[in-house]
Amino acid sequence: MSDAGIVIVGSGHAGLSTAETLRRRGYPGRVRLVGDEAGLPYQRPPLSKQFLKGEWDETRLIQRNAEFYVKHDIELIQGHRVIGVDPDHYSLELDSGEQLTWDKLVLTTGSRLKRLPVPGEGAEGVYYLRTLAQAKALRAALTDVTRVVVIGGGFIGLEATAAFVDAGKQVCVLNGADTLLPRAASALVARYMASLHQARGVQIENGIAVAAINAHNGRVLDVALQDGRTFPADIVLVGIGVEPDATLAEAAGLKCKDGVLIDELCRTSAPDILAAGDCARFRHPLYHRLVRLESIQNAIEQGKHVAATLLGDSEPYAAVPWFWSDQYDTKLQIAGLADGHDLEVIRGDEQGGSFSVFCYARRRLLAVESINAPADHMISRRLIQSAISPTADDAANPNFNLRDLL
Numbered sequence: 001m002s003d004a005g006i007v008i009v010g011s012g013h014a015g016l017s018t019a020e021t022l023r024r025r026g027y028p029g030r031v032r033l034v035g036d037e038a039g040l041p042y043q044r045p046p047l048s049k050q051f052l053k054g055e056w057d058e059t060r061l062i063q064r065n066a067e068f069y070v071k072h073d074i075e076l077i078q079g080h081r082v083i084g085v086d087p088d089h090y091s092l093e094l095d096s097g098e099q100l101t102w103d104k105l106v107l108t109t110g111s112r113l114k115r116l117p118v119p120g121e122g123a124e125g126v127y128y129l130r131t132l133a134q135a136k137a138l139r140a141a142l143t144d145v146t147r148v149v150v151i152g153g154g155f156i157g158l159e160a161t162a163a164f165v166d167a168g169k170q171v172c173v174l175n176g177a178d179t180l181l182p183r184a185a186s187a188l189v190a191r192y193m194a195s196l197h198q199a200r201g202v203q204i205e206n207g208i209a210v211a212a213i214n215a216h217n218g219r220v221l222d223v224a225l226q227d228g229r230t231f232p233a234d235i236v237l238v239g240i241g242v243e244p245d246a247t248l249a250e251a252a253g254l255k256c257k258d259g260v261l262i263d264e265l266c267r268t269s270a271p272d273i274l275a276a277g278d279c280a281r282f283r284h285p286l287y288h289r290l291v292r293l294e295s296i297q298n299a300i301e302q303g304k305h306v307a308a309t310l311l312g313d314s315e316p317y318a319a320v321p322w323f324w325s326d327q328y329d330t331k332l333q334i335a336g337l338a339d340g341h342d343l344e345v346i347r348g349d350e351q352g353g354s355f356s357v358f359c360y361a362r363r364r365l366l367a368v369e370s371i372n373a374p375a376d377h378m379i380s381r382r383l384i385q386s387a388i389s390p391t392a393d394d395a396a397n398p399n400f401n402l403r404d405l406l
């Protein structure tokens with residue numbers, strides 16, 4: 001082994017978690033964290049929540065101050081994109097032309113936005129939301145607009161919708177799927193979230209197909225649908241999802257399939273290259289299928305796991321996936337993965353706005369979605385981790401103490 005140490009590509013949540021864990025656990029070698037965004041690594045979730053609402057400023061988003069990296073001897077190379085990796089020669093190339101060598105390489109390149117493939121998508125007044133730079137541009141644009149069209153009914157679009165409504169905007173959500181939060185939430189929760197927005201005057205159009213974004217003098221005017229309807233807009237936010245950024249891995253010949261394929265120790269198909277976070281796809285031992293997760297929990301936990309593997313541990317990655325979303329005064333927390341469920345059971349008071357939906361497949365508990373019910377969420381994570389399924393009757397009975405099952 002040389003003294004090149006570990007190079008981590010991507011300074012998002014997974015990359016920083018890897019670097020921090022390496023140091024916390026006493027890794028003595030060189031650690032370099034390379035990211036193509038400017039400035040210090042920051043938290044992404046508040047971009048569509050506190051930051052967009054103007055409650056947090058930019059400094060609050062910063063994960064660690066500059067002294068932290070010096071103190072822990074993490075070499076931060078920000079504002080530089082890695083443009084190629086050579087697994088045979090243990091080297092990579094930065095967009096500056098500089099070559100770095102490594103003993104171990106970690107890919108935490110995250111996700112990239114899906115673009116809306118229609119005419120006018122590049123007009124002035126059309127925004128996307130993934131990075132701090134994009135969030136700043138969107139927040140600044142809000143000051144003098146009235147009508148906002150949000151294209152996409154997923155988490156980012158809905159969180160931004162809540163922020164727009166709080167700022168007094170008229171909002172219309174144009175959603176390609178038949179319900180909000182397709183694939184991400186049960187039908188019950190999707191309906192509940194729709195009712196929250198509609199109660200605040202948000203117009204929601206499901207099952208639509210956008211034909212074009214019309215512009216006047218280069219600036220957005222309205223969004224035209226394939227059915228001929230148009231929706232006037234001062235600005236448009238496109239939130240139609242992301243795809244894994246596996247560009248580097250693919251070009252380097254690593255096995256990829258909707259993400260960089262990794263094993264239970266976060267190792268890719270190439271020796272000494274590991275991956276974690278949004279960009280990685282792996283077989284989840286609790287669900288027995290390949291998954292790729294877009295969540296902070298997974299990015300942070302998998303980053304820690306990469307570090308553990310690099311330090312010689314051999315524990316398989318088996319963390320229960322969990323996720324949250326804040327919209328208005330509602331906190332949605334999801335434990336587990338509900339895909340393929342055949343039964344939804346409500347626990348709690350849907351009318352009162354505090355309840356959970358237990359999602360089962362063939363009587364096995366797959367996931368629990370909690371609305372303003374954090375205690376349900378915490379216990380559900382433990383139940384799923386331990387593969388314990390309450391009966392549907394027990395789950396629905398608020399007097400039954402789920403803790404008794406543990």
Ligand SMILES: Cc1cc2nc3c(=O)[nH]c(=O)nc-3n(C[C@H](O)[C@H](O)[C@H](O)COP(=O)(O)OP(=O)(O)OC[C@H]3O[C@@H](n4cnc5c(N)ncnc54)[C@H](O)[C@@H]3O)c2cc1C
Pocket residue numbers: 009010011012013014015034035036037044045046047048080081082083108109110111129130131156245248276277278279293294295296297299322323324325326
């Ligand atoms: C607005 C918003 C709100 C969200 N809210 C929530 C939430 O409430 N709860 C939740 O669980 N999740 C949320 N998420 C998802 C969560 O932020 C992601 O799952 C998480 O950021 C993934 O971390 P990551 O490190 O894998 O990837 P990323 O955070 O995408 O970081 C990857 C980094 O690598 C960089 N990079 C890529 N390629 C290269 C290269 N070749 N060279 C150098 N750098 C490169 C990218 O620019 C990026 O900075 C939200 C996401 C967004 C955008």
